Amino acid sequence: MNESFDIRSMESHIEVHKFHAGSVIFVTVLTLGVQAFVPIYFPKFSVLDLPLLITIYFGLSRRNPSTGLLLGMMIGLLQDSLSGPTVPLGLYGIAKTIIGYLASSIGARLDTEHPAARFALTVLFFGVHQGIIILTRRILLAQPEVWFTMRLGIAALINAFVAVFLFTLLDRLRKS
Amino acid sequence: MVAIPSRHRSIFLLAGVVVLQVLLLAVQIKSESQGRLIRAWTVGAISPFERAGVSGVGSIRGIWNHYFALRNTSFENERLKQENDRQKLQITQLQGKATEAERLADLLNFRQSHHEVPMLAARVIGTGADAASQTIYLDRGDKDGIKKNMGVITPDGVVGKVVESYSNTALVLLLTDKESGVGAMLASTRIQSPVGGLGEPRLSMKYVSNDDTVNVGESVVTSGMDRIFPRDLPVGVVSEVKSGNPFKLIRVRPSANLERLEEVIVLLTLQPLELKKAADPGTPPKPAGAATTETKKP
Numbered sequence: 001m002n003e004s005f006d007i008r009s010m011e012s013h014i015e016v017h018k019f020h021a022g023s024v025i026f027v028t029v030l031t032l033g034v035q036a037f038v039p040i041y042f043p044k045f046s047v048l049d050l051p052l053l054i055t056i057y058f059g060l061s062r063r064n065p066s067t068g069l070l071l072g073m074m075i076g077l078l079q080d081s082l083s084g085p086t087v088p089l090g091l092y093g094i095a096k097t098i099i100g101y102l103a104s105s106i107g108a109r110l111d112t113e114h115p116a117a118r119f120a121l122t123v124l125f126f127g128v129h130q131g132i133i134i135l136t137r138r139i140l141l142a143q144p145e146v147w148f149t150m151r152l153g154i155a156a157l158i159n160a161f162v163a164v165f166l167f168t169l170l171d172r173l174r175k176s
Numbered sequence: 177m178v179a180i181p182s183r184h185r186s187i188f189l190l191a192g193v194v195v196l197q198v199l200l201l202a203v204q205i206k207s208e209s210q211g212r213l214i215r216a217w218t219v220g221a222i223s224p225f226e227r228a229g230v231s232g233v234g235s236i237r238g239i240w241n242h243y244f245a246l247r248n249t250s251f252e253n254e255r256l257k258q259e260n261d262r263q264k265l266q267i268t269q270l271q272g273k274a275t276e277a278e279r280l281a282d283l284l285n286f287r288q289s290h291h292e293v294p295m296l297a298a299r300v301i302g303t304g305a306d307a308a309s310q311t312i313y314l315d316r317g318d319k320d321g322i323k324k325n326m327g328v329i330t331p332d333g334v335v336g337k338v339v340e341s342y343s344n345t346a347l348v349l350l351l352t353d354k355e356s357g358v359g360a361m362l363a364s365t366r367i368q369s370p371v372g373g374l375g376e377p378r379l380s381m382k383y384v385s386n387d388d389t390v391n392v393g394e395s396v397v398t399s400g401m402d403r404i405f406p407r408d409l410p411v412g413v414v415s416e417v418k419s420g421n422p423f424k425l426i427r428v429r430p431s432a433n434l435e436r437l438e439e440v441i442v443l444l445t446l447q448p449l450e451l452k453k454a455a456d457p458g459t460p461p462k463p464a465g466a467a468t469t470e471t472k473k474p
Contacts, residue, residue, distance in 0.1 A: 033225035036302040036313070041233065043435040046307040065186035073193050081218035083304045084311035084347050085339050086355045088204045089214060090197035092306065097197065101190045140201050155307075 017061040018175040024071070027054055027170065032078055047155045049126070051079045053163045055096045056125050057170050059103025060112045068107075072100020088141070095132040099125050115164045122160035130156075216342050219313070223345045226302040227315060285331070293406065294444040296320060298346070300437050310353035310373060311339070312437060314346045322346045325404060327443040333410035333431025334358055334398060335440050346442070350434050351379060351411075359401035360411045362390060368399045371411055371428055377435065379412055381426035388424070390417050396428050405443070 031050045039046040055075050059068035076096030080089045103125060112118060130152055137143040284297075296316060304311035316322055318341050328335040328348045336356060340347040349356050350373070357372040360381065367390070369383045384390060394414045400407035416427040 029222070029225070032305060033222055033229065035305050036222060037226045037229040039303040040230075040300055040312075040438065046303065049307070051305065066189050069186065069190050069193060073197070077197075077214070078218055079305045081215045082222060082302075083306040084309045084349060086309040086311070086349070086353060087304075087306055088201050090201040090204070093197045093200075094194055097190065097193050101186065105186075136201075140198065141205070 016063045019058070019061070019173055020175065023173045024058060027173070028075055028078070032075075032082060035079075036082055047151075047158055048162055049129075049155075049159060050166075051075045051092070052096065052099065052126065052129055053122065053159060053166055054170070055100050056103045056122060056163065057167050059100045060107035060118075060121070061170075061174070063104055063108040065101050065104040065108070068100035068104030069097050070100070072096035072098070072103075075100075091133060091136055091141075094136055095129050098132055099129050102128065115168075118167050119160045119164050122163040123156045126156040126159050215340065219342050219345050219347070223301065223313065223315075223342075226313065230299060230301050230315075296322070296442045296444050297439060298322075298442055299439055301345070308375065310336075310350035310356070310375065310434070312336075312348050312350060312440075314348060314440065314442070315344070316442065317342045317344045317346045319343055321444050322442055323446060325446060327404045329405070329409060329441050329443065330432045330437070330439070331441075332433065333412065334405055335432050335434065335437065337404055338442065348440070351430060351432075352377060352434055357402075358405060358411060359399040360396050361399040362414075363395035363397045363408075365389070365394075368401065370402075371396060377430075378415060379428040379430055381414070381428050382423060384424045384426055386419050386422070386424055390414060390424060390426055392417055 028051075031054050035048070035050045055068075055072045058071055062068060062071075073093050073096065076091075076093035077089060079092045079096070080087055083092070103121075106112070106121065110117070112121060131147075134145045134147055137145045298314040298316040298320075300312050301315045302313035314322070314328075322338055322341045324338055324341055326338045328337060334351055336348045336350040336353070338346050339349045351358060351371070352373040352375065354373055354375045357370050359368070360371040361368040365388070367384060367388050369381050371379050371381050374380050381390075381396065392414050396411040396414060398405040398407055398409040398411055410431040412428040412430045414426060415429040416425075418425040
């Protein structure tokens, strides 16, 4: 039995979760609405990147890289559209496309149902997402950005903490 | 024709989608079009939810206040006569609305005392969808006469400027955004220098020479040089001064509470607003008593 065979047989035990198309669209629109609306009353809420969290969630659950990256692209472009002229269309689109792809690819190889795995993966994806945005800003937009701040580190942990509960809530939308 | 193995299809798709978006970025940088059509569609789709949200929060506040009013009334009933109870209930209900009424009264007073300047009150219905850009959405747009580059203020001070106007919504770039800036000067010494955002709660006053004297607590007001805001509108208060190279490092705390905006005033003119009466040097600034060449009423 060679190693690659082992990996494939492990993959075959990982369940692929399906969602109603309507629920994915509803969650996406709701998330963008909440992201834009709640900080009016709770400014600290903007530390959360809910569109990123749902990109990660649907990527990890669907486990189909093509679907994951296309959904990530849609969510990212919608976020760009709502972010004002200082954020050109494509900035978050590129970052979330890659996150959607990575989340789906990892979801197809690992069991990501455990809260600890979800916490760790969200921290990782938050960092990668931020890295892609800063890289895009630096290279394509010639905007000097700091690679890491303490605020970003704290934001990654807060997002991961919220993701654990949000993902449990979103698990209820899965088709049985 | 070479067939792409199915396991590599997603990688090719990823590469294609990323390249397309990089091109989209490049097109925007070149043409500065910023994808207005796509933005207008998205804002049009999301803003009804935001309006409903603002309206819903208002209702919940009303119910909350009313509930406590009734609870208070039940306690009062034990000690007071029926007629007095009814009057107290009315007073309590009015007190529940006092906070919002105060804000609205401030806006109204400001408008009435500066009737020469065409302005329009608007409600904040949303913020930008990313934490990096400091933007807000208003519930007024093209149909109400709002245009790009119009100034946005509160009675407390400058808020920012309109950067996009859609049919029923307008997008405002807050003063705290990295891309934002306003022509400003120190109220006492009249030293002029632009004030810009840093992407954090405080602002930065640039290009003040190390030889100039700037004190913490000094008021910063608009200079009118940006031709968007009239002179002598409050911008903020100097909160930190350090020597720098070649200019001083000055941090300014905004006068308007930019983190908790619910209602704002849009200056409905694109004409340069001229000073009618300059403020006395050294006195704390008053909101602008500026005249305008445009006579349109809000």
